[in-house]
Amino acid sequence: MLEQSTRSERGSMTGEEARRAVREGRLSCQTSSLAPGYVQGNLVVLPQDIAGDFLRFCQRNPKPCPIIGMTEPGDPHIPDLGVDLDLRTDLPGYRVWRDGELVEEPGDLLSHWRDDLVGFVIGCSFSFEEALLADGLEVRNVAEGVNVSMFRTSIPCAPAGPFAGPVVVTMRPFSPADAIRAIQITSRFPSVHGAPIHIGQPEQIGIRDLSKPDYGDPVAIRDGELPVFWACGVTPQAVIAAARPPFAITHAPGAMLVTDLKNSRLSIL
Amino acid sequence: MLEQSTRSERGSMTGEEARRAVREGRLSCQTSSLAPGYVQGNLVVLPQDIAGDFLRFCQRNPKPCPIIGMTEPGDPHIPDLGVDLDLRTDLPGYRVWRDGELVEEPGDLLSHWRDDLVGFVIGCSFSFEEALLADGLEVRNVAEGVNVSMFRTSIPCAPAGPFAGPVVVTMRPFSPADAIRAIQITSRFPSVHGAPIHIGQPEQIGIRDLSKPDYGDPVAIRDGELPVFWACGVTPQAVIAAARPPFAITHAPGAMLVTDLKNSRLSIL
Secondary structure (H helix, E strand, C coil), X not given: CECCCCHHHHCCCCHHHHHHHHHCCCECCCCCCCCCCEEEEEEEEEEHHHHHHHHHHHHHCCCCCCEEEECCCCCCECHHHCCCCECCCCCCCEEEEECCEEEECCCXXXXXXXXXXXXXXXXXXXXXXXXXXXXXXXXXXXHHCCCCEEEEEEEECCCECCECCEEEEEEXXXXXXXXXXXXXXXXXXXXXXXXXXXXXCHHHHCCCCCXXXXXXXXXXXXXXXEEEEEECCHHHHHHHHHHCCCCEEEECCCCCEEEEEEHHHHCCC | CECCCCHHHHCCCXXXXXXXXXXXXXXXXXXXXXXXXXXXXXXXEEEHHHHHHHHHHHHHCCCCCCEEEECCCCXXXXXXXXXXCECCCCCCCEEEEEXXXXXXXXXXXXXXXXXXXXXXXXXXXXXHHHXXXXXXXCCHHHHCCCCCEEEEEEEECCCECCECCEEEEEEEEECHHHHHHHHHHHHCCHHHCCCCCEECCHHHHXXXXXXXXXXXXXXXXXXXXEEEEEECCHHHHHHHHHHCCCCEEEECCCCCEEEXXXXXXXXXX
């Protein structure tokens, strides 16, 4: 689905170059492997009258919902994430929701943006996966070239206004020694889900079958490996879908916002 | 077994006061709960001709054998651990070994010390247990008032000279969330065994029955808890016993050296 750019260009772009390519229609589809090293984020856009409840929801649930940037009402820009950044044009695809129903999948938001909309950018596990890979760990979904396995858990989020629902987690299997290392590494990234919230014992958090994820793809779990579970940015999307707000916009699956922040700068140590 | 000191005195002593009480015969037996907040260490004393091999063994196996202090040959003092500290008198009990056989359990080393002896003080998990407890985690062996469970594993130490053998581990059970927290906390203490070396899956490291520790006491493991395994300072003692050196001295079980170092100062973060 690359249009006027090659794979090697994707892998050497800066965040700003990636956004420009998206904005100019030279790049569509997924942002995975685009502009390595730069933070990518999930997008949530809500009308101002419920954006306050959603902000409070994220504040109460920082592990699944780490906000890395948000707009002023009506302003589609977030200069802290990129001077030129425009939420209306800089993602490869969007989903527009009315009363909880998907009504449109536009390529930009130029005709959808409104003066009362507030945009939220929520951290994603791409950032810490890069650190795991850099440490030499095998991240199974990356090794298998598939989407990470995601599961709804029995762990409730702390509710706020209409927003409530279970924590969604990603699962990556590791040998016990690598699981310990993965905990150490991801603990350094509290703003992108941070340390795992669970390890082993999937039934304790309401997961019955690791081979049947609720979102994403199944991955192989080898003998002696432990499943390790991180809070996931799909949580707020599932919560918004359940809350059925009159109007909402999210990124299309896999079509994230690429920012100017470096993943390495999110590390607290 | 307290002699001229009460339990409350034990719990309010500094490291220096604790050593003085031991030296003056006012305190015998175990050093557990003595001088809280101060680093305690395992003692190993070897003749100079094999001390170099042992030092190399520790250097190659820093997780089970973290050296926090060592003497010049013949000098029983380690000023870095305490200005007045004297390895000959400051531990409540000692064990003297000849050719791998326990031959004597003296109360001091005044008549055993020699000009060719080198003393090693090796960090112990008391230091990180204090940090786990301070964080509100339940450390099962402390809660049950028993010695920690220890197991010989199938993981070989890196050998050096005559010193070789398996890594010995301590095991503490935790809920999955508490296990993740315990990994974070103990990662901050690399000089006292640091992060666990294994989690869950005891059979992977050659442990068949968690209710039958090779050293120490069994502890209850509740439904849904994971066993978490840390490298243990008993490793060098087991290795020395197996190497059967002509002469060696160790601390008596539970009768550790109390230093002037604060546990909290061992934290790297």
